Every structure is written in structure tokens, then in C-alpha cells.
Amino acid sequence: MIGLTHYLVISAALFSLGIMCVLTRKNAVSVLMGIELILNSANLNLVAFSRFTSGNLDGQVFAVFTIIVAAAEVAVALAIVLSMYRMLRSVNLDRADTLKG
């Protein structure tokens, strides 16, 4: 029987892959994709918990809000990337080094 744990394993895998993507990629759009993976993994958690543990739709409503936030974030992110591309003619994060950490 497919149970809660199955979904949690999938979401943990997505989360880990998302973190991996964020850590190892230099292209800004790739990092954004990693962020989307993380947010999707959290959403999967929410819906799975909503179905199996909480007995109401709170998790699903939360997931809708997460989708809203993620979409807005990506829109702003791409606006900044585009603006930066015009400045720098590249979105390689290594080139974004005029500010020394």
C-alpha cells in the first residue's frame, strides 16, 4: 500500500537534489531551478501530510500560497537576471564578483 512514507521519501529526494543544484551550479537560472525543486518538495510534504495526518485541507491551502510565492519570486528573479544580463552580457555568477564577499 502506498503510504505517507513513500511521499516523504520522494520529497526528501527532491529537497536534497534541490540543495545540490543550488550548491554546485554557477548559472543564476540553474540556481533558480534548484530553488523551485526545494519549494516543490516542501509542497509535496504539505499535501501528503494533509492527506494522511491532519484530516483537513490546511496543508493544501498552504501549498497554494507556496505556489503563489514561488511564482512571484521567479518573476522578480528573472527580471533581475535580465537586467543584469544587459549589464554584464552573461549570467555566470563567477563574473558577478565586483563585490568581494
Added chain:
Amino acid sequence: MDPKIIADLHKFYPEIVITGTFLLVIVADLVFGRLRRAVTFALTVLGLAAAFALTLPLFAAAPGTMFSDMVALDPMALFFKAFLILASLLVVLAAPGSRELSGSGLGEFYALLLGVTLGMILLASSTDLLMLFLSLEMVSVGSYIMVGYLRNDRQSNEASLKYLLFGAVSTGVMLYGITLLFGITGSTKLIVVRHALAGAATPGENSLILLVSTLFILAGLGFKIAAVPFHFWCPDVYTGAPTPVTAFLSVAPKAAGFAILVRFFFTGLSQAGQGLTWITFASINWMPIVMVLSIVTMTFGNIAALRQENMKRLLAYSSIAHAGYILMGAVVLTSDGLQAVLVYLITYLFMNLGAFMIVIEIYNRTGSFELKDYRGFYRRSPFLSVSMSVFLLSLMGIPPLAGFFGKLYVFAAAVNRDLAWFAVIGALNSVVAVYYYARVMKTMVIDGGDETSPVHASWDSTALIWVMLIPTVGLMLFWDQVQKITSGSVGLFLGN
């Protein structure tokens, strides 16, 4: 409509006013042609002032939650509402005179600032994890855009991209932690979370998942207050952003982050113990972990600031260090500690904003943020140099300036909780900090400079600097009031 919602709306006036101003500013920016700058500025100032005025009567209202336990209305929430609106108002007053922002239209700036302010006051009063996440994101996304406001400036663009990527990852991780907490407790309301954790029959087996989930949530909150190791975005973003935005970020979202951190730990993860202390649930002992965080943060911030040559970067590391001191007050889990946090934040608001105002004005007149261009500034503008020295002395924590009281309260709270060694580390850190603050003072006052042309600060900047100076110097005189306000604001609505 549900009558309870309508009743709650009557206690929601500050938020409604800010939202209304936000919408009006957008429309005004589109409608008015040449009068745009003046009209949007006036609208924003009036709106924020009105919201501030509407917050004050709410102190008399009975504490409780609103909108189905989404936000709380308690003294602490109201304190932060007033604080954050005031901080936003001060930054708005500094914006039109700023040389960095003079090339761009300011209508969107005010609109974004209002949106971020709305997010901050909701964040400071959130009692539900969904509301926490949503308002945190609202503050963050608005901040990302404000940091990148100078579209043609490379540093500004870079800073905003770095801020966004780092911030989005932190809040994504935080969200994952929130979902785990939701799975364990079945609800997103902090009050229910607390009940579920307190009543857990066998806390042992849940301890790992609780640790993981709270660490993840701490990642998001730590990012907002720029605590180590979530501080990596801070120096670059502070340096690249237009300085009024930097000033804003260093005070307001940081304070909002502290508000929700305190609320999360006190109402979500602890319960009232004997006397005035809180105790965390047996499964996880949070105090040592967050104490280490506080120590690492203040130490790193101070040490990194020692060799900075750029004023904005120096103040960025200085603000990281101050976050460490403020954490000290939150960590000790007592009412004293909470009061210390509030006191420190009040003093920090004025002294940090004051220092930034001067940096802004010096840039307006000379076009530089580098310390080497501050040499011999005393000859060029005694007013700016002396007021900067006052703010720096206050940041150092020298009595009788305001900063001293902030540190005093925080260290006292630690000592009262039998954590004298913690206070000693804080004191040692303050001593280290003296070096870099004093270095700026020495550069301005004692060193000889090549440029000797006099610098006259504009009247509006001068007025604003006086507005920051008076509380910094004179807070001691009003200490009774400050005491009363902060101890009265410590009340957190704990639910039943």
C-alpha cells in the same frame, strides 16, 4: 461576511492605512506628471504617519489573536508595529535628498517601501506559520527589488541578485522545516504547535525530526537577521544597494526578523516556567545552540569589521555584530531578556540610522564611501564629523549615550540568568569593536586630509541627523518612559 472578521478589521487600521497608501501611491505615480515626486512623497509620509498614529490607541485593546489566529494583537506586536513604521518613515524622509536615488523616479520606491512595511508589521505579529512564511517572503521580495533599484549600477544589480538567490534558498529551506513541523503537530498555528509539543507522550523519538525542522526554520530566520552562518549576503548587499535602502535593511527587516524569532521561540517552542523564565521542551535544548550562534555572530562581525575601508561595508559587519548582541537578549529566555531586546532595538534604530544618514549625506556632497576620503573631515564639516562621532560612540556602547543602555540591559539579562560568562564574551566583543569605530573617528577628526573645501550639509539632512542625534544623546533623560514602554511591551499573547 463573518462578523468576527469585521470586528477584527477595526483593530487592523494601521495595516489598512498602509495598504491604502500603497495603492494610492501607485495610482499617483501614474496619474501626476511633473508633480509625481512631491505627491508620492507627501502621500507616503502622511500614510506612514497616520498608520503610526493609529497604532497607539491599540495599546489599550485586550490582547488576542485576529483573523482566525493568524496574527496576534499584543503589546509586543504593537511595539514592533510602531517601531517598524517609524523606521520606514525616517528612511522615506531621507530618500528624496539622496544623490544615489536622484536619477530614478521615486514613486515605485515608496510603493515598494510601503509594501515591505506592511509585510514587516504582519511578520512581527504572525502567530501562524503560513502567515510567517507569507509575510517573510513579502518583506524579502520587496527588499530584493529595492536593493536593485539602481538599474544602471552594476553593483546594485549584483547585490540584488545575490540577495535574491541566497534569500530564496534560505526561505525554501525554512519552508521545508515548517512542513515537517506541520506533519508532527497537525497545524500551522504556533499555539497548537506548542500544545502538541508540550503534550507529546514520548518526546524522544520525535527529537531528531524536531531538531531538523527547527534548524531549517532557524535558517530562514537567521538569514533575515543576518546571523552567522546565514550572513553571507549581508556585506555585499549592504555595499551594493543604494544607501537609504541599506540603512533601512540594517534596522527594519532585521528588527522584524527578531520579532518573529522571539515569537517563534517563546510561543511556539517554550512555555512559561517559574517566575519570569521560559523553559524549552525537554526534547531539544535550544539555548546552547542559539547561544553559540550569538557568540559566533558578534565575534565574526567585529573581527571582519576591523579591516574594512569602505564605510558601508564596515557598517554592514558592525550590524552583523549588533545582531549577535541582540540575540543574547533573546537567548536567555527571560522577560528581562525580552525587554533587553526591545531596549537595544530602540537605541540601535537611532544610532545606526544616524550613522547611515551621515554616510548618505557625505556621499551626497563628496561622492565617496571610502574611509580614506573621510580624512580630515572635521575641517570640512564639523557638524557631520561631530555627529558621526556621537553615533559611533553610541555604537561602541559608551555611557551616557543610548548604545550603552542597550548593551547594559542585554548583559544584565545574561547575568541574571547565571550566564555571566556569556556577558563577559559580549563585553570583550564590545572592546574589540571600539577599535574600528574609533578608527573612523580618528580618520575624520584627527587625520589631515588633502581636500579642504568646506562641506555644507543640506537642511533636510541636517534636520534628520538631529532627529537621530537627540534620542541617541538624550535617551538617558527619558529613561523612565523607555523603561515603562519596553517592560509593558514584553507581554506576548500566549494563547490558552
Added chain:
Amino acid sequence: MNANLVSQILFYFFAVLTVGSAAVVVFSRSLIYSIFGLLFTFFGVAALYVFLGADFLAATQMVIYVGGVLVLLLFGVMLTHKLYNLDLKTETFQFVPALLLIVAVFGVLLLAMTRATWFSGGVRPPEPTTAEIGKMFMREYILPFEVASVFLLVALIGAAMIVRRRAQ
């Protein structure tokens, strides 16, 4: 073949699709492959939502993520590279330590999740959710709902302002 077995097979198919596509997103050398991997990940997650009985959410996921976010990302990739050079390589750094870290994180998560006792508020049988969610938006979740609309407006203004060309 009984329905139970079929649904199990389908579940595993979508699970593998989701995680596999995510792996493509992370490890692929070409940015375009990553984006299409992301497309299939979103699609797989939507399918999993259907398995969990979240019909409204599955539709929203498809419309917003695939139809919005993914298209935006694709535009972002396309507009920020020279179009005649379709070999969109990206560099990776510190690969092996990151891999070890991720395996550790995944392991800890699995351990924590299998040990934990989850809240037991009852299993919710699958039934249409749209009406219920709509009602909740207007009752318990009205504040976040309204705040979300202000938030979207902030993001909209901000994004438009950043991308706008220099001429006022």
C-alpha cells in the same frame, strides 16, 4: 490485473519520473536539458498530487508552474545567451564535497522521518477539494489571501520596474 496493482505501478512510474527528472535538472551539462527536466519534475509532482487527492492543487501546479514559471525560465535562458550558440554550458564546482553533503542530508532526513510519529488527525479520503478550498480562502485564510494579493502587486511593480528600459 486488479486496480490496486495498476495504481501502484503508476505511482512508482510517476515517482521515478519526478526524481529522475530532478536528477537531470541537477546533473545535466546543458541548460536546456535542465529546463526540460524541470518540466517533467513539475508534471510528476502534479501527478503525485492527483494520487493524493488534491485535484485543485494539481491543476494549479500545471497552470502556474508549467504554464508560468517554466515558460519564464525558458525565456530567461533564451534571452540571456547568444542565440546562435545553443551549447549552453554551465560550470560546476566543488562537486564531490557537495555530493557527500547531500547524501548526508538525505540520510538524516530519511532517518528522522522514519523515526518520527506523525500527528494523527485522521486520513482524509480523496474527494473534490476545490469548493472546500474556496470556502477556506474566504473564512479561515482570508488574511493570507488578501496579503498575497498585495504581495503579488508588489512583485509585479518591482519586476516591471527593474526590466523597464532606461527611457522614462
